Amino acid sequence: MPSRDALSFRLNGHPVELACEPARVLLDLLREDLRLTGTKRGCDLGTCGCCAVLVDGRPTLSCLTLARLVEGRAVDTIEGITPAQGLSPVQRAFVEHGATQCGFCTPGFIVTATALLRANPSPSRAEIERAISGNLCRCTGYAKIIEAIRAAAGAD
Ligand code: FES
Numbered sequence: 001m002p003s004r005d006a007l008s009f010r011l012n013g014h015p016v017e018l019a020c021e022p023a024r025v026l027l028d029l030l031r032e033d034l035r036l037t038g039t040k041r042g043c044d045l046g047t048c049g050c051c052a053v054l055v056d057g058r059p060t061l062s063c064l065t066l067a068r069l070v071e072g073r074a075v076d077t078i079e080g081i082t083p084a085q086g087l088s089p090v091q092r093a094f095v096e097h098g099a100t101q102c103g104f105c106t107p108g109f110i111v112t113a114t115a116l117l118r119a120n121p122s123p124s125r126a127e128i129e130r131a132i133s134g135n136l137c138r139c140t141g142y143a144k145i146i147e148a149i150r151a152a153a154g155a156d
Pocket residue numbers: 040041042043044045046047048049050051052061062063064
């Protein structure tokens with residue numbers, strides 16, 4: 001059986017400590033060990049963006065990140081970004097602008113857009129397109145997603 005080391009980090013604002021195998025990826029740790037299934041497993045190859053979480057505020061593909069690399073860092077998932085009551089401004093804009101269809105890609109887009117707007121509250125359309133260029137959606141055609149992010153930023 002592989003050895004398991006202690007891993008501690010902040011998850012959605014709360015300290016967590018658990019045993020973790022050295023080769024375990026963050027996506028598995030979140031979904032399987034911590035039961036935070038809002039972070040989706042799409043490709044498992046770093047190409048779809050469904051598994052995006054924030055590590056120290058930066059969008060990060062959890063399927064490509066070894067869990068041990070978040071030791072001492074702050075990890076925020078879609079569960080942590082969602083307010084206890086209601087929706088975040090980005091989430092509300094996605095609903096109001098019809099930016100979600102099957103919804104599988106949506107957590108990744110919300111995480112990415114949230115990081116963008118925290119760093120740059122008034123992004124241009126080009127900056128939005130650049131920020132979400134690593135997130136794939138097979139349903140919406142992206143127009144509604146960009147519209148929603150612009151609305152969340154107060155552009156519309
Ligand atoms: S599941 Fe991580 S990028 Fe697709």
